[in-house]
Amino acid sequence: MDGIHDLGGKHGFGQIVRELNEPAFHERWEAVVFALSGAVGAAGAMRNVDQFRHAVERIDPVAYLDHGYYGRWLGGIENLLVEAGLLTQREIDDRVQRSGGVLGRVAARPSSAPDRVDYAPEGLAAQRPLSAARKFNVGDAVVTQDAPCASHTRLPAYARGKRGEVIAWHGGWVFPDANAHGLGEQPAHLYTISFPGETLWGPGAEPATTVSLDLFEPYLKKVVKP
Amino acid sequence: MSEAKPQALRAEALESILIERGLLKADAVDEVIALFNERIGPMNGAQVVVKAWRDPDFKARLLADGNEAIKLFNFSGGQVDKLVVVENTPDVHNVVVCTLCSCYPWALLGLPPRWYKDPAYRSRVVREPRAVLKEFGVELDEGTEVRVWDSSAEIRYLVLPQMPEDAADLSEQALLQRVSRDAMIGVAL
Structure with missing residues (x-):
């Protein structure tokens, strides 16, 4: 989604x-939010990290910039708790006022028709063995998907529609674009793609810089060399 | 003491509701504070860096397969699904960011500093890494290649800084003092 979280560039x-x-935590409430993130997981309101990241991306954009890292987490946690039907925003408002x-400013923007993630992760880590052959090899030129999407993605806007080079292949990994929405883990091959600064930022880019991103196979197309 | 922020009051309201419902343990917050104050922090990453400086075989294993190499340290918590260590050399300088959220190798560096999570660093370091590094006090030769690693999946990056020139004269303890958190992110030498 084209949210405020997509800050690159x-x-x-x-x-x-x-x-x-x-310090690790500046104020006690920051550690409270950290502990709450564990509690929403245990309560079944957050089943995977992709769902959590998407819940944070969906908070009020002004609060996203203004409330700090743990304020953003808090908004995401509240989204998930309300969407799971575990509490209402009214209950929290009442408790604050009492x-x-x-x-x-309340950061959370819970959806009235939330996605349901009704399965647990298949493993502790996000790697998944994948029988499908990979499409790309190290050294291949690839171009990234250009179309924006309204749902969760780990392809930042600044790297859309850009040509880069495969510099590493990492095997199969849970695909966040599906997993965040309860559509299953749909594992996909993951690659590190390196982009020259000029490709991303044009002729004004700083010299001798590259930016590398870890991108999933569905984001990529092979460039046919002339 | 400044006035409590609205988000602090809201976090505490949620805390009290979830404790009443039995969804949050009353001592969970103290456990989180103890974990990140005492057991997980940049001292873990510094041990890895110093071992790589002192032991070329370990360094080769670390660069080839980070997770396998660091097993011997038995770091607890802050899972890193795949660790990729990138090495600074006289010709290449590496720097790490997460532009979409704030992904960071917790097991090795603890929780990230505020600036790493703030919009200024996340927006700028991919577009103008040399300018950002200069602000951090890192002066690079024009010919030095700068490689920025945007942590857009579950791979976590750790920068292996260049070994100090006087490393051979230094004890392990003294070397540990030379490794800063910022150097392992790539914004210091």
Whole structure:
């Protein structure tokens, strides 16, 4: 989906702000959110990491930029809990107000017709043995899919419709574009594709730079060499 | 103490509701804090880097198959499905990002710093890595190739920094002090 999360190459965010001796968690509530992410899994509201990432991508875009990493997770967790029917946003609002808090901007945007993920992952890791032969070899020139899609994908917009080179093959992996939506794991071959800076950013690109991405076979087409 | 953020209040409201429903253990938050303060952090990655500097056979195994090579450390938690270690050399500098979310090798580096998760780093480092590296204080020769790794699937990247020139004179402990988290992300030398 063309969400605010797809940040690669966007202009205007300015200086990178760093902090010396940063703690793992700045405030207790950040660790609360981390613990909640485990609880939604145990409660069956989040069955896989792809479903979780997509839940985060679907939060309010202004909150996405403003609430920080754990604020984004919180919005995704609330989406999943509400969509699973485990609680309502009204219940959370009431609890915040009863404890004397101000509601502020609510990040979660739960869908009224959510996808149902009714299966558990087939393994702890995301690698899956795949009997289908791979289409590409290291050294092949490939071009990435150009069409945007409304659903979850791990092909960033900046790498759409671009020509790159296969530099590694990683075997079969769970396909996030299907798994996030409850359509099964549909394992696909995964490759690392390297793109020259000029291919991605045009003639103004910095010299002698490449960007490599790990991309699934359904995103790729072979370039027929003239 | 600044005023509590709305997202903090909301997180705590959810916490109390889920504890009442029996969906969250009351001590789960303390366990998370202890895990990332004590057991998982950049000290894990630093051990891997120093062993690679001191043991060429290990380095070769690490570059060929990261997961197999690091088994001997028995790191717990923060699963990395596939670890790919990329080596800095005088001709090549590597830097890691996740533009779509904030994927990071937790088992080796702990939780990522804020700047790694913020829009400024995620948007800029793929488009202008040299400018970003300069902001971090990394000055590279014009001829040095910069390779950016955008972690768009479940593979996690760790940068193997160049060995310090005086490494032969240094103890293992002293070498461990030379490996920074930022160097293993690729934004420091």
